[in-house]
């Protein structure tokens with residue numbers, strides 16, 4: 001009988017799924033220099049999340065820890081991601097959210113710089129917009145928000161909350177920093193992350209050609 005407030009088998013399952021997926025994203029160069037962080041919901045009150053400062057391409061099971069929905073470590077003295085609050089705010093707000101992925105690819109970072117002034121990236125007319133849950137046609141548009149960066153996670157989380165009050169979102173950029181994307185499970189969050197990456201790359205390519 002475990003004295004832990006969560007199911008350790010569920011943590012092991014989440015850690016396994018996170019590590020495999022993070023390694024694949026890392027191999028694409030999306031997690032340079034220990035950047036990026038990742039999480040999965042374990043149950044109504046617990047989230048499995050990456051430990052802060054680890055090389056995300058070389059994670060082992062011990063690099064995944066548990067926090068509650070307020071971002072407090074549970075039954076561990078490990079330090080969770082510096083950006084834990086940006087994950088837990090989504091789990092707290094949306095019971096259906098099952099996975100949050102944050103990466104620092106070159107495309108995401110360059111796009112965040114170029115579109116910070118506008119405050120969003122307008123993505124329209126692409127077949128790949130159908131990768132976002134809820135979209136059934138290319139004849140649609142998405143405004144991907146670009147938030148000013150901050151070392152104060154409460155400031156950033158408040159800005160995200162403001163956006164979520166106004167619109168349905170599957171992701172946002174932070175200026176000079178990277179991309180957050182999420183979904184109901186790993187497969188959906190990854191599809192959203194990969195779609196944003198592709199669409200941002202397409203927009204950057206078009207800007208070069210125009």
Ligand SMILES: CSCCC(=O)C(=O)COP(=O)(O)O
Nearest residue numbers: 035036037052053054081082
């Ligand atoms: C060296 S990257 C700076 C921090 C960051 O943006 C990031 O994504 C990684 O932080 P963590 O604490 O989750 O390792």
Ligand SMILES: [Zn+2]
Nearest residue numbers: 035036177178
């Ligand atoms: Zn980051």
